[in-house]
Amino acid sequence: MVLELKDVSMKFCTKEGNLEVLDKINFSIREGEIVALVGPSGSGKTTALNIIAGLLKPTGGEVKARGDIGYMFQRDNLLEWRTIYKNVILGLEIQKKLTPENIEKVKRMLKTYGLWEFRNCHPSELSGGMRQRVALIRTLATGPELLLLDEPFASLDYQTKLLVSEDIYKIIKKEKKSTIIVTHDLSEAISMSDRIIILTDRPARVMNIYEIELTLDEERTPLTARKSPDFRIYFEKLWRDLNEKMPKQGI
Amino acid sequence: MKKCLSKEYRFEKLKLILSQISLLIFFLGLWEIGARIGLLDEFFFSKPSSVAVLFWKYLRTYEIFKHISISLLETILGITIGSAAGILIATILWASERLSKLLEPFLIILNALPKTALAPIMIIWAGTGVRGIVLVAISILIIVTIISTYNYFINIEPEKILMMKSFRANKFQIYTKLIFPSNLVNIISVVKINIGLAWVGVIVGEFLVSRAGIGYLIMYGGQVFRLDLVMMGVVILSLLAYIMYEIVNLIEKILLKKRGKGI
Numbered sequence: 001m002v003l004e005l006k007d008v009s010m011k012f013c014t015k016e017g018n019l020e021v022l023d024k025i026n027f028s029i030r031e032g033e034i035v036a037l038v039g040p041s042g043s044g045k046t047t048a049l050n051i052i053a054g055l056l057k058p059t060g061g062e063v064k065a066r067g068d069i070g071y072m073f074q075r076d077n078l079l080e081w082r083t084i085y086k087n088v089i090l091g092l093e094i095q096k097k098l099t100p101e102n103i104e105k106v107k108r109m110l111k112t113y114g115l116w117e118f119r120n121c122h123p124s125e126l127s128g129g130m131r132q133r134v135a136l137i138r139t140l141a142t143g144p145e146l147l148l149l150d151e152p153f154a155s156l157d158y159q160t161k162l163l164v165s166e167d168i169y170k171i172i173k174k175e176k177k178s179t180i181i182v183t184h185d186l187s188e189a190i191s192m193s194d195r196i197i198i199l200t201d202r203p204a205r206v207m208n209i210y211e212i213e214l215t216l217d218e219e220r221t222p223l224t225a226r227k228s229p230d231f232r233i234y235f236e237k238l239w240r241d242l243n244e245k246m247p248k249q250g251i
Numbered sequence: 252m253k254k255c256l257s258k259e260y261r262f263e264k265l266k267l268i269l270s271q272i273s274l275l276i277f278f279l280g281l282w283e284i285g286a287r288i289g290l291l292d293e294f295f296f297s298k299p300s301s302v303a304v305l306f307w308k309y310l311r312t313y314e315i316f317k318h319i320s321i322s323l324l325e326t327i328l329g330i331t332i333g334s335a336a337g338i339l340i341a342t343i344l345w346a347s348e349r350l351s352k353l354l355e356p357f358l359i360i361l362n363a364l365p366k367t368a369l370a371p372i373m374i375i376w377a378g379t380g381v382r383g384i385v386l387v388a389i390s391i392l393i394i395v396t397i398i399s400t401y402n403y404f405i406n407i408e409p410e411k412i413l414m415m416k417s418f419r420a421n422k423f424q425i426y427t428k429l430i431f432p433s434n435l436v437n438i439i440s441v442v443k444i445n446i447g448l449a450w451v452g453v454i455v456g457e458f459l460v461s462r463a464g465i466g467y468l469i470m471y472g473g474q475v476f477r478l479d480l481v482m483m484g485v486v487i488l489s490l491l492a493y494i495m496y497e498i499v500n501l502i503e504k505i506l507l508k509k510r511g512k513g514i
């Protein structure tokens with residue numbers, strides 16, 4: 001296990017009183033798998049990620065994580081005054097891990113993922129998809145055991161989104177990283193993940209967990225996954241979970 | 252195509268500068284002629300040629316350099332010390348939310364107060380020499396520096412701070428690697444505003460106590476009704492302020508060029 005959540009609860013104190021966001025969440029992440037965290041908006045998915053990342057302390061339960069955790073946000077958060085290379089080594093710089101091996105690793109990733117020629121450019125010169133790739137390499141550079149992606153494609157247009165998710169998926173699988181991806185896009189969740197965890201409305205509990213097994217003639221990537229006949233079946237299951245079992249959600 | 256554009260741009264720029272110079276000459280000419288034909292009373296308005304003659308006199312005896320250098324020294328000290336201290340205090344306020352909440356009402360009151368009212372106190376505290384005048388300059392610009400810099404510091408995107416924290420960055424690293432560099436341009440613009448404010452402080456201070464400096468020249472000229480002296484002081488003052496502004500502009504350009512196109 002890379003990560004284990006045991007009865008994790010979270011309450012916030014607000015002006016209107018206690019706001020219960022998470023109610024005894026239990027799940028774990030296995031080595032090398034991609035897990036999608038799906039739920040209605042405002043259900044506390046981001047709160048869960050922040051707790052896993054150690055940015056928030058849960059009010060109940062415990063989080064057991066093996067090793068470092070890398071966090072990628074909705075926006076790339078690249079620092080405009082740094083070059084691509086300088087952006088990528090930001091995490092290593094902060095953690096004082098700028099060793100020759102790590103620098104070599106960063107250079108290899110930049111070369112493998114088509115960013116080597118842009119290493120001396122500034123973020124403003126890159127496309128949205130490339131910027132997102134830079135952000136991913138920055139996160140991977142510190143060698144995390146687990147990756148957290150918080151709606152990483154939400155700010156991209158549909159076309160770019162498909163291409164970038166393809167990109168990111170291949171990188172994650174190639175680097176064999178266990179990953180949790182938060183999304184509200186059901187197709188994206190099915191196409192990217194090995195397992196989907198569905199959270200209920202607030203206070204969030206785990207409603208269902210689906211293992212995603214798709215029959216495919218070709219190698220699985222987010223794009224080919226969408227061609228599988230099983231894709232629609234999963235989509236309908238998820239749709240039912242989110243819309244029929246949680247009827248109070250208005251549109 | 253690109254070359255053509257840049258040529259056109261350069262021509263436009265040249266045209267603009269020429270028009271600006273002609274506007275200045277036109278204005279000076281109008282003033283000179285107006286004074287000579289008696290439309291303007293020379294006693295109250297002086298005239299450009301008398302100001303120039305006077306300036307030449309001060310230049311030949313090197314006396315002007317004494318006044319310029321003392322005012323310049325006071326202003327530069329005021330800007331440097333005031334800006335540095337202001338940015339430092341803003342940094343401390345950024346680092347401690349509790350302290351910033353505690354001091355907020357006091358800062359607002361100090362900001363609302365016309366700082367020139369404090370000038371006599373500053374001079375009593377620090378003496379009538381350069382020290383007192385520098386302190387007046389600092390008192391005028393430091394509060395604005397603190398407030399505006401602090402506001403720049405806290406207005407950073409929260410997600411960027413989370414990103415830094417996800418790498419387990421400590422407060423010092425968040426400051427040096429994110430907060431300060433992302434506000435470099437803003438800080439330079441604060442310093443630019445401080446040039447004008449420091450000059451206000453220095454002139455007010457010199458009006459009050461000094462025996463030398465541009466402010467002293469203006470004050471003295473006013474007291475003895477030598478309007479050519481007053482005008483000369485004002486012209487020198489605006490030239491000095493403009494040159495300082497351009498120097499900060501140049502420093503900004505060099506700094507930004509050094510770190511590439513990212514702003």
